[in-house]
Amino acid sequence: MDGPTCRICFGEEQPGDKNLALISPCHCEGSQKFIHVACLRKWQRTVQLGGSNHPDERDTEDRHCVCNVCKGTFDVPPQDRAEMMSDxxxxxxxxxxxxxxxxxxxxxxxxxxxxxxxxxxxxxxxxxxxxxxxxxxxxxxxxxxxxxxxxxxxxxxxxxxxxxxxxxxxxxxxxxxxxxxxxxxxxxxxxxxxxxxxxxxxxxxxxxxxxxxxxxxxxxxxxxxxxxxxxxxxxxxxxxxxxxxxxxxxxxxxxxxxxxxxxxxxxxxxxxxxxxxxxxxxxxxxxxxxxxxxxxxxxxxxxxxxxxxxxxxxxxxxxxxxxxxxxxxxxxxxxxxxxxxxxxxxxxxxxxxxxxxxxxxxxxxxxxxxxxxxxx
Ligand SMILES: [Zn+2]
Ligand SMILES: [Zn+2]
Structure with missing residues (x-):
């Protein structure tokens, strides 16, 4: 493939669909650089939904905010719980x-x-x-x-x-x-x-x-x-x-x-x-x-x-x-x-x-x- 692809699903950007736009939310480069907005959201949700319901433990979980490869903070903040549930x-x-x-x-x-x-x-x-x-x-x-x-x-x-x-x-x-x-x-x-x-x-x-x-x-x-x-x-x-x-x-x-x-x-x-x-x-x-x-x-x-x-x-x-x-x-x-x-x-x-x-x-x-x- 010629163009940039998503590091999660390997798909390309889909023009006109803002959920399938490719973004680079952290410091990663190369094949790790891009990710679909939707794929990042899905990952963030997986972490948020998989986590404990206890507020204290929820606070220490950061895999939805921080890239586990480059340790940079995603510049797309995770949705708050209300927004996520309504979505x-x-x-x-x-x-x-x-x-x-x-x-x-x-x-x-x-x-x-x-x-x-x-x-x-x-x-x-x-x-x-x-x-x-x-x-x-x-x-x-x-x-x-x-x-x-x-x-x-x-x-x-x-x-x-x-x-x-x-x-x-x-x-x-x-x-x-x-x-x-x-x-x-x-x-x-x-x-x-x-x-x-x-x-x-x-x-x-x-x-x-x-x-x-x-x-x-x-x-x-x-x-x-x-x-x-x-x-x-x-x-x-x-x-x-x-x-x-x-x-x-x-x-x-x-x-x-x-x-x-x-x-x-x-x-x-x-x-x-x-x-x-x-x-x-x-x-x-x-x-x-x-x-x-x-x-x-x-x-x-x-x-x-x-x-x-x-x-x-x-x-x-x-x-x-x-x-x-x-x-x-x-x-x-x-x-x-x-x-x-x-x-x-x-x-x-x-x-x-x-x-x-x-x-x-x-x-x-x-x-x-x-x-x-x-x-x-
Ligand atoms: Zn993707
Ligand atoms: Zn990264």
Whole structure:
């Protein structure tokens, strides 16, 4: 070959493709001088992804910054983790926004089924259950530093909750008696298990279609529109008390029953962490619609998962990448095995979750911001 070639793949420069431009990022000369931008990036990622997740050890790893032949520092700095994850997932960080739906890829993963101790199994299951056949709707993003440490919150549209003890939950002045009264007046509350974080924290949504309720929204302080439908209907999100007030307006105006979805608990990620889970293929994603909320409010949440996961063209998935291939290799999909203890564990998980909701104080160990996907 006449022209310069890449020291990794021996390919030439491809004019017009900036990823396949040849650069010389260090002091190396001769056949080692050039490398494709994409090949250098790939090498840098391999080091970054292969490294430890522990920040201290990550700091001592420098093979993605320094050439191992000439020891010169690459003049193409490695991407930061947020940028890398969003590149691998094929989404811009800004795409992660309220009203986005995340749909879990797998329906049954439990690395715990081989564990004999039922209490330990139930403990692991209690976390995994939040991310199995799950559809999370993102509700809030609070900006963090530019390094992708923003806090992303979401609630599961698929797990109903049997009559929680409302007095034990954090929902302002809403009481069980009040909810019973509202039911007679045409406002029904469907309780959902929102996710693994703060199981007594409550938030709610309802769908508004009437002008009267929508006008009430403009003066509501605890509520905002999350999804705007085509026909002027909208999904509003906020505190349970404020959503109930709007649902009451809606019910009065329509003279029919209005359903409010109320979640105890939520899931929480940093933006980078979530992009990482999307990049490795754990989540598909799409924009949430009014119809999705209505399906969830019909009380058949798992139907929503089934529909979006298997019978819909709406989902986007990360393209196959270093991270997703590695993940599939390390955690191959498991076939649902015969599980003699399955029912006992499910019952234990339910008891365990009820205990968490009703206990007087949140246990610090449960406040960890990581939510993961139940697969690590
Ligand atoms: Zn190359
Ligand atoms: Zn070099």
């Amino acid at each position: 691998l997932a094929g989404v811009t960080p800004g795409r992660v926004a309220p009203a986005m739906l995340l749909v879990s890829k797998r329906c049954s993963e439990s690395s715990a089924s081989g564990i004999d101790n039922l209490a330990i199994r139930a403990f692991i299951e209690a976390k995994a259950a939040h991310f199995r056949r799950a559809v999370y709707m993102l509700t809030e993003i609070s900006p963090g530093a530019s390094d992708g440490s923003d806090v992303v919150l979401g609630v599961n549209l698929c797990r109903t909750l049997e009559a929680p003890n409302v007095e034990g939950l954090h929902c302002e002045d809403v009481t069980g008696d009040m909810l019973q009264q509202l039911r007679q007046e045409g406002v029904d509350v469907l309780w959902m298990n929102g996710g693994p974080v703060k199981p007594r924290h409550v938030c709610a949504v309802t769908v508004l279609r009437t002008q009267r309720a929508v006008s009430a929204l403009s003066t509501s302080s605890g509520c905002r529109a999350l999804i705007r439908g085509d026909d002027d209907g909208q999904v509003v999100y906020g505190t349970l008390a404020s959503v109930l007030t709007l649902a009451q307006e809606e019910s009065d105006a329509l003279s029919e029953t209005v359903t409010v979805l109320a979640w105890a608990g939520y899931a929480q990620w940093s933006r980078t962490q979530l992009l990482g889970e999307m990049a490795r293929g754990s989540w598909g994603w799409c924009d949430g619609t009014l119809e999705d909320i209505k399906e969830s409010a019909s009380g058949t949440g798992h139907g929503l998962w089934e529909h979006l996961r298997h019978h819909s063209e709406r989902l986007s998935w990360a393209p196959s990448n270093e991270l997703s291939r590695d993940f599939e290799q390390r955690f191959p999909p498991q076939r649902q095995a015969e599980d003699a203890q399955g029912e006992v564990v499910t019952a234990l998980v339910q008891q365990f979750e009820t205990m968490r909701r009703d206990s007087a104080t949140d246990r610090a160990s449960w406040r960890r911001p990581r939510s993961g996907c139940g697969q690590q």
